[in-house]
Amino acid sequence: MPDSVSRAFLDSILPPGSLWVAAEGEDFDNLLAGIAANMETARAYLAKLAQVRDPEFTDILSDLEREFGIVTDTTILTAERRAELAAVKYFKGTGGTRDGLQNLLRSAGYDVYVHDNDPAVDPQTVMVALIFYLAGRQGFKTTSPSDPNDWPLIFFVGGPATRDGITGELTNVDIAYIPAGKQSRFRKLVQANMPMHTWAGMGVIIYFDGDYFGFNENPDALGFGSIIESGTNTTASPGKLIDATALFQTNGVQVGDAVYNDTESLSSEVIIVDSQTQLTIQDNIFSATGREYRIVTGGGSLSFFEEAA
Numbered sequence: 385m386p387d388s389v390s391r392a393f394l395d396s397i398l399p400p401g402s403l404w405v406a407a408e409g410e411d412f413d414n415l416l417a418g419i420a421a422n423m424e425t426a427r428a429y430l431a432k433l434a435q436v437r438d439p440e441f442t443d444i445l446s447d448l449e450r451e452f453g454i455v456t457d458t459t460i461l462t463a464e465r466r467a468e469l470a471a472v473k474y475f476k477g478t479g480g481t482r483d484g485l486q487n488l489l490r491s492a493g494y495d496v497y498v499h500d501n502d503p504a505v506d507p508q509t510v511m512v513a514l515i516f517y518l519a520g521r522q523g524f525k526t527t528s529p530s531d532p533n534d535w536p537l538i539f540f541v542g543g544p545a546t547r548d549g550i551t552g553e554l555t556n557v558d559i560a561y562i563p564a565g566k567q568s569r570f571r572k573l574v575q576a577n578m579p580m581h582t583w584a585g586m587g588v589i590i591y592f593d594g595d596y597f598g599f600n601e602n603p604d605a606l607g608f609g610s611i612i613e614s615g616t617n618t619t620a621s622p623g624k625l626i627d628a629t630a631l632f633q634t635n636g637v638q639v640g641d642a643v644y645n646d647t648e649s650l651s652s653e654v655i656i657v658d659s660q661t662q663l664t665i666q667d668n669i670f671s672a673t674g675r676e677y678r679i680v681t682g683g684g685s686l687s688f689f690e691e692a693a
Contacts, residue, residue: 390427391420439470448473454569468492468569482539485577489541494570496560499545504535505553541574613637613679617670625663625670625677633660637679647675654679 394416398404406413435441442448445465446456452472457465471492486498501507543558562570613635619626625643641654643665656664663679670677 388420388424390423391416393423394420439466439473445469454572457569464493472573485541485574488577489570489573492569492573494560494562494573495543496541496562497544499540499542499554499557501535501538501540501554503551503553504532504538506532506535507538507540510540510554510557539578611678612641612681615677617673617675617677620670620672622668623664623666624658625665626661627677628661630661632657632663632679637663638681642680643669644678644680645669645675646678 395406398406406416432443436444437448439445439448445462449456449465449469452469454465454469454472471488482498482500486496489496489498501510540554540557541560543560545557546555547553548555613630613632615627615630617626618628637654637657639654639657642651643654643663644651648669650667650669652665652667652669654663655666658664
């Protein structure tokens with residue numbers, strides 16, 4: 385019985401006749417075994433190469449994540465990373481439809497739903513004090529759209545929803561819960577795949593090690609958790625928070641912590657703690673100096689509102 389595919393192939397192409405029968409352990413058998421071993425090495429390499437771009441089997445998972453715009457998170461299971469990569473890689477473009485976005489998020493492992501605001505209602509009546517709004521792609525803010533003409537552009541991402549039995553209007557969207565380690569990727573998926581010229585009202589709470597964190601009574605405070613550093617930035621640099629008087633490392637600032645520009649009601653999150661006085665952050669939210677900031681442990685809520693470019 386051949387012990388490899390390559391040996392089986394060699395045996396199959398030998399001419400018929402007893403002269404070409406390789407007796408086990410004899411020179412001819414050893415010659416074929418040696419050739420087969422070399423062929424098997426090449427075959428195994430080609431088989432692996434054939435799967436190099438398959439999210440389920442690839443050995444270059446981090447490289448593929450980078451290619452498809454996913455921030456590598458080594459704190460979650462590799463199987464979760466592979467599932468999310470597959471969802472993004474094999475997502476069939478639907479022109480940015482809400483159904484397409486819902487299918488993408490759910491196939492990536494997020495237990496959320498996408499709901500149209502149709503007939504249009506004031507978003508504050510659907511998720512009272514549980515919506516944050518995102519202006520452009522620069523961070524979070526709490527300015528609610530007051531113009532009813534804007535309300536039809538809104539859709540909600542959260543848990544199951546209820547509607548009025550007569551008018552069909554949304555009356556409530558339940559809150560969905562997202563693990564803290566997956567918040568950045570969740571936001572990126574929504575931002576990259578939401579319909580054009582729409583705003584996403586997010587009803588999502590992030591939890592840490594089984595503990596759920598709610599909102600402050602004042603939603604304008606932009607955050608929850610423990611404030612571990614605050615101050616005023618002294619230098620403006622894209623994607624950086626720089627404060628010459630800060631002690632980021634001493635005070636325990638970590639990757640994933642939320643960063644709030646309170647002066648302009650913007651927010652982001654830490655992706656690298658560069659030094660005592662400098663952080664690399666996900667978004668460019670400090671375009672000038674003199675902006676008051678806070679850093680909050682473990683990140684913040686992903687309830688936000690975004691206008692697509």
